[in-house]
Amino acid sequence: MEKKNFFESVYENADHDDLSSIPWATLAPNIYLEKHLAMQGPVVGKKALVIGCGLGDDALILEKYGYEVEALDISPSAIALAKKRHPESKVDFHVGDIYDMPASSVGKYDFVYEGLTIQSLPPSDREKLVGIIVSLVAKEGELFVYAHAQDDTDNYGGPPWPLYADEFTLFEKEGLEQVYIEKETESKPVAPYKCCALYRK
Numbered sequence: 350m351e352k353k354n355f356f357e358s359v360y361e362n363a364d365h366d367d368l369s370s371i372p373w374a375t376l377a378p379n380i381y382l383e384k385h386l387a388m389q390g391p392v393v394g395k396k397a398l399v400i401g402c403g404l405g406d407d408a409l410i411l412e413k414y415g416y417e418v419e420a421l422d423i424s425p426s427a428i429a430l431a432k433k434r435h436p437e438s439k440v441d442f443h444v445g446d447i448y449d450m451p452a453s454s455v456g457k458y459d460f461v462y463e464g465l466t467i468q469s470l471p472p473s474d475r476e477k478l479v480g481i482i483v484s485l486v487a488k489e490g491e492l493f494v495y496a497h498a499q500d501d502t503d504n505y506g507g508p509p510w511p512l513y514a515d516e517f518t519l520f521e522k523e524g525l526e527q528v529y530i531e532k533e534t535e536s537k538p539v540a541p542y543k544c545c546a547l548y549r550k
C-alpha cells in the first residue's frame with residue numbers, strides 16, 4: 350500500500366473545529382505578504398499562483414487585492430478545507446504537485462507566492478525546486494518567498510529545514526533579481542529568523 354503523504358495525513362486528521370491545531374496554520378494571511386500587498390496596492394488583470402496553499406488564507410488576500418488566483422496543494426484534504434473555509438471565493442483551489450507542473454504554467458504568473466513549502470521539502474531538492482518555481486514567473490513578474498532562515502553556522506536539522514543565506518541566492522542564480530530581503534529575529538524553535546524576500550524577473 351502506498352504511504353500517505355505526511356501533509357495529507359495532518360490535514361485529514363485535523364480537528365475541523367480547531368484548525369489552528371495544524372502546526373503551521375495561522376488561519377490568517379501571512380503578515381509579510383499582507384504588508385507587501387498593502388504597500389503595492391490593488392492590481393487589475395494579473396494572475397497569481399500560491400504554492401502549497403494549505404488552508405487558503407494567502408490566496409484569499411491576493412484575490413482581495415485584485416489578482417486572478419490559482420492555489421495548489423499536494424493534499425486533497427487541504428484543498429477541500431480551503432474551499433470549505435472560503436465558499437464565496439473565486440480562487441481556483443486545486444490539488445497539484447509543484448514537482449509536476451503542466452507545461453502551460455511556465456511563465457504564466459505575474460505574482461507567485463511560496464510560504465513554508467520549500468523548507469518542508471528535502472534540502473537535496475532545493476535547486477530543482479527553485480528552478481521550477483522561477484520558471485512559473487512571467488516576464489517582469491514577481492516571486493514572494495516566506496521561510497524560516499538559519500545562519501551558516503547553524504544546523505537546525507528538520508523537517509522543516511530552514512533555508513541558509515546562500516539558498517536565498519538560488520533564485521538570483523535562476524535569473525531573478527532580488528528586490529529586498531527582510532529577516533526578523535526570534536522564530537525559535539524552528540530557526541533564528543523569519544525571512545521574506547521579493548524577487549523580480
Ligand SMILES: C[S@@+](CC[C@H](N)C(=O)[O-])C[C@H]1O[C@@H](n2cnc3c(N)ncnc32)[C@H](O)[C@@H]1O
Nearest residue numbers: 356373401402403422423424446447464465466
Ligand atoms: C508547512 S505547510 C505551509 C502551508 C501554507 N503555505 C502556510 O503557510 O500555512 C507546507 C504545504 O505545502 C504542501 N505541499 C507539500 N508538498 C507539496 C508539493 N509537492 N506540491 C504542492 N504542495 C505541497 C503541504 O500540503 C502543505 O500545505
